[in-house]
Structures are given as C-alpha cells and as structure tokens.
Amino acid sequence: MSQPLHSERFTPFLQQEKLQRPRYRALFNYLQQRILGGELPSNSRLPSTRELAELLKLSRNTVKQVYEMLHSEGYIETRQGDGSYVALQLSLSQTQQARSQQPQIQPIQLSAMSAQLKEIRPLFHQDKQRLLLPAIPALDQFPWPAWQRSVGHAGRQMRFSRDRNFMGEPQLRNEIARYLNATRGIRCTTEQVMICSGSQQGMQLAFSMLLNPGDKVWVEDPGFPGIDGAISNAGGIKVSVPIDRHGFRADLALANPQAARLAFITPSRNFPLGYTLSIERRLQLLQWARTQGCCIIEDDYDSEFRFDGPPLTALQGLEGEHSVIYSGTFSRILHPAIRLAYLVLPPALVAPFNQMRGFLDGGLSSLPQLALADFMSRGLFAGHLRRMRKLYKARRAYLRQQVEQRFAGQLTLEPSDGGMHCVFLLPPDSDDNAIVTAAMQQGLGIRPLSYYYDQQSPLAGLVIGFAGYTEEQIDEGLARLKPIVTQQLAITHKHRS
Numbered sequence: 001m002s003q004p005l006h007s008e009r010f011t012p013f014l015q016q017e018k019l020q021r022p023r024y025r026a027l028f029n030y031l032q033q034r035i036l037g038g039e040l041p042s043n044s045r046l047p048s049t050r051e052l053a054e055l056l057k058l059s060r061n062t063v064k065q066v067y068e069m070l071h072s073e074g075y076i077e078t079r080q081g082d083g084s085y086v087a088l089q090l091s092l093s094q095t096q097q098a099r100s101q102q103p104q105i106q107p108i109q110l111s112a113m114s115a116q117l118k119e120i121r122p123l124f125h126q127d128k129q130r131l132l133l134p135a136i137p138a139l140d141q142f143p144w145p146a147w148q149r150s151v152g153h154a155g156r157q158m159r160f161s162r163d164r165n166f167m168g169e170p171q172l173r174n175e176i177a178r179y180l181n182a183t184r185g186i187r188c189t190t191e192q193v194m195i196c197s198g199s200q201q202g203m204q205l206a207f208s209m210l211l212n213p214g215d216k217v218w219v220e221d222p223g224f225p226g227i228d229g230a231i232s233n234a235g236g237i238k239v240s241v242p243i244d245r246h247g248f249r250a251d252l253a254l255a256n257p258q259a260a261r262l263a264f265i266t267p268s269r270n271f272p273l274g275y276t277l278s279i280e281r282r283l284q285l286l287q288w289a290r291t292q293g294c295c296i297i298e299d300d301y302d303s304e305f306r307f308d309g310p311p312l313t314a315l316q317g318l319e320g321e322h323s324v325i326y327s328g329t330f331s332r333i334l335h336p337a338i339r340l341a342y343l344v345l346p347p348a349l350v351a352p353f354n355q356m357r358g359f360l361d362g363g364l365s366s367l368p369q370l371a372l373a374d375f376m377s378r379g380l381f382a383g384h385l386r387r388m389r390k391l392y393k394a395r396r397a398y399l400r401q402q403v404e405q406r407f408a409g410q411l412t413l414e415p416s417d418g419g420m421h422c423v424f425l426l427p428p429d430s431d432d433n434a435i436v437t438a439a440m441q442q443g444l445g446i447r448p449l450s451y452y453y454d455q456q457s458p459l460a461g462l463v464i465g466f467a468g469y470t471e472e473q474i475d476e477g478l479a480r481l482k483p484i485v486t487q488q489l490a491i492t493h494k495h496r497s
C-alpha cells in the first residue's frame with residue numbers, strides 16, 4: 001500500500017531562511033536527503049508537481065525539472081496515471097537503517113610509499129611577499145606584453161594543432177634542442193626532448209622509470225631537498241655523498257661502483273653552495289655510468305646565470321648523450337609558476353618514457369608550450385636572458401658589497417661563479433636556523449644553509465637571494481637582518497665562553 005505524503009514534510013524547506021540557488025538544486029537536495037535519510041520512505045507518494053509548486057511557491061517547471069532529475073537518478077519512479085513514488089528498490093537498509101546506525105567513516109588507507117613521505121623534510125613555502133628569497137627571478141622585468149602576444153598567437157595556433165603528443169609540442173621541443181645545442185653544448189635531437197611540468201615532475205618520472213625498490217641513488221650533500229620525495233616515491237634509497245670545492249666527491253662514491261644505480265647531481269653549480277664539478281670527476285662519473293649501465297641525472301637548474309664567463313658545457317655534452325638525462329627548467333629564467341621544464345633523454349630511453357608519459361598524464365596542455373615556442377622563436381627568450389644576466393650580475397655585486405660593509409666579521413661570502421643567490425657562512429657553531437626563524441618573522445625569505453645538508457656535518461650559513469630584488473629591496477632586507485644576526489651571534493658567543 002502506498003502512503004500519502006503530508007505537506008508538513010515540506011515545512012523545513014519552507015522555513016529555510018535563504019534558499020540555495022538555483023532553486024531546483026535546493027529542492028532536489030532537500031528531497032534527495034529526505035529520501036536517503038528515510039524520512040520519505042520507499043513507496044511514499046510525492047505530491048503532484050502542480051500541488052508542490054503551489055505549496056512551495058516555485059514555478060511548476062522547476063518542480064517538474066526536480067522530479068525528472070530524481071527519476072533519472074533512480075530516487076523516484078512514476079506510475080502510469082497515478083503519480084510519482086519514492087523508489088521501491090531503496091530498501092530500509094539503504095535509508096532509515098543506514099541513518100539510525102550512523103556508520104563510522106573509516107579513513108582511507110595511504111600506501112606505504114605515501115605514508116613514508118611524512119618522514120621527509122618538508123619544503124619551504126615560497127611566499128613571494130618575502131624579501132631575499134632564493135630562486136625568484138626579477139618578475140617585474142619580465143616582458144609581459146610580448147609574452148601576452150605569444151599567448152594570443154598560441155591560442156590561434158591551437159585551432160590547427162590536433163595531434164596529442166605525450167612528449168610535448170614539437171615546436172617547443174625543437175626550440176629547446178636548438179637552444180641547448182648552441183648554448184650548452186648538448187648533443188640532442190628534437191625527439192630526445194621531453195616537456196615536463198617543472199623539473200620536479202621530470203625527476204619523479206625518471207626515478208620511477210629507472211629504479212627498482214631498494215635501488216640506491218647518489219645525491220650531493222648538501223643538495224636540492226626537492227629530490228627526497230621523488231626518490232622515496234619511486235622506492236629508491238638516497239645515498240648522500242659529500243661535496244667539496246670540486247663538486248660531488250666522485251672519488252668517495254666510486255670506491256664502490258656497484259653501490260648505486262643512479263646519480264643525481266648539479267655539475268654546473270652545486271645547489272646551494274655553487275661549486276662546479278671538476279673535469280676529472282665528470283669523466284670518472286661518465287665512465288662509471290657507461291661501464292655499469294647506470295644513469296646520471298644532470299640537474300642544470302640555473303646554469304644560464306653564470307656571470308664570470310660563458311655558460312659551461314654540460315656533462316651531457318661530454319659524450320654523455322647515452323648515459324645522462326639532462327634536466328632544465330624555465331622556472332628560474334622566466335617565472336616560477338610557468339611550470340615548464342624539460343628532460344633530454346638518451347635515445348634508448350625515448351620510447352619507454354614516451355609510453356609511460358601516455359599512462360601518466362597524456363602530456364601537458366598545448367597552450368603554454370606553444371606560447372613559449374613562439375616566445376623563443378622570436379628571439380625574446382634569448383633577449384630576456386641576456387638582460388637578466390646583466391641585471392643579476394649587478395644585483396649580486398650589490399648584495400656582496402653591502403654584506404661586506406654591514407656584516408664584516410659576521411658573514412663570509414662563499415664564492416660561486418653565478419646563480420640567483422649567494423651563500424654567506426656564519427662563524428662555526430652559529431645557529432643558522434634560529435637566525436632564519438627570526439628573519440622570517442621580519443618578512444625575509446632567506447634560508448639556513450644547514451637545511452640543505454643530510455649527513456655531512458653542516459656548515460652554518462645563510463642562503464640569500466638577490467635576483468628578484470632591487471637595490472632598495474636588498475637594502476631593506478639587510479637592514480632587517482642585521483639586528484637578528486648580531487643578536488644571535490652574541491648568544492652563540494655567550495654559550496661558547
């Protein structure tokens with residue numbers, strides 16, 4: 001027997017102070033919740049659309065639309081010549097019973113691999129309002145009108161580009177290959193270039209393609225912390241290798257050549273100390289990779305900004321094209337949010353990486369890729385780079401000179417031939433974390449050098465970005481930093497004596 005539906009069942013709907021918009025959505029949600037909650041039991045007869053429209057002061061079309069939605073989602077059924085009823089198959093177990101028992105929601109279980117990520121040192125949040133952040137380019141110098149023209153051009157081009165290419169848009173890959181051949185001595189064809197959403201994605205992909213669970217990866221200590229999660233997520237184990245002024249201590253690592261399957265290094269400029277890998281060690285590492293069937297990932301994150309000479313030839317260019325995956329990014333040259341980077345793959349890895357990319361994300365959106373290809377083909381990228389190299393060189397000189405003047409005896413420059421930040425060492429035993437914590441409260445984005453260390457006993461120091469800041473901003477940042485450094489060094493001195 002069907003039960004009649006009483007109008008008081010709709011009183012709460014009428015009493016709602018503010019009706020959700022659109023109204024049909026409000027009525028649909030109301031009826032859906034009542035049906036699922038068992039207040040409108042199976043087999044209850046709903047009022048006719050005319051009756052309900054009058055009662056709720058809604059248009060009849062709105063109520064009709066709601067009934068159609070409830071019908072098509074299986075909540076109600078229509079009986080010929082009789083009306084609409086709450087569906088019979090919504091049994092008690094799914095409605096009243098479910099409601100009365102209020103089952104406890106069990107948390108979704110993360111995989112062991114994801115749970116492991118909690119153990120990894122967190123990355124600093126890049127709050128762009130802060131002063132002296134490392135890795136921030138001069139965003140106000142970016143040629144926005146020209147970029148917008150390139151974006152417009154890309155939008156028009158998209159009409160004609162129908163092919164999906166997992167490795168990236170051929171125009172952009174072609175521009176990158178040409179640029180790398182000319183400026184970095186990289187040996188590659190367009191086919192070897194794979195576009196990624198940041199070098200972070202490229203590394204993640206490379207690790208997942210090259211590591212078996214438990215395989216070891218040599219990394220520099222100190223080094224880029226963003227790599228930790230990518231290695232761990234691929235089931236790999238990070239093995240930290242110290243560096244010295246000649247870069248990665250290949251002599252230490254190669255004492256046991258079977259110890260690792262992969263090496264992740266920054267040969268042009270160690271991150272963050274800025275040391276360049278010597279030619280002897282480059283050749284030793286290449287020899288290791290070739291003879292052991294291993295791979296080197298060369299993270300060339302900001303080699304464009306070498307101020308004391310032309311950019312160095314990449315490791316890949318030293319006959320490393322079969323053993324080295326070269327990784328470059330546009331985050332530092334153009335904009336951190338552009339999220340475009342690339343890998344240059346050894347020819348033998350192109351097909352498997354292409355296949356994997358199809359499974360992973362099917363490639364990236366064409367629009368920013370086509371825009372960047374246009375920007376590069378019109379010489380705007382090269383022009384911007386030339387201007388930024390000049391500007392950053394001047395900003396670096398200003399920062400160095402100001403630190404020397406204001407922090408004599410407190411901060412000592414660790415020389416490097418380029419980059420977007422400088423490292424200044426503090427006296428031994430200083431607490432660089434305490435300085436940075438206090439500096440952050442004053443709106444600064446400097447980093448403690450010790451944060452980048454893994455095992456080697458860390459040097460205390462400050463990593464100070466200059467590229468994105470005018471002389472006035474550098475002055476302002478250093479003025480805020482001075483009392484903090486003085487106070488902290490006094491505390492250290494007191495503890496020591």
Ligand SMILES: Cc1ncc(COP(=O)(O)O)c(C=O)c1O
Binds near residue numbers: 200266340341
């Ligand atoms: C050394 C190093 N490698 C790689 C990256 C990641 O670059 P992307 O923004 O392209 O993911 C960074 C970012 O700052 C970096 O400092």
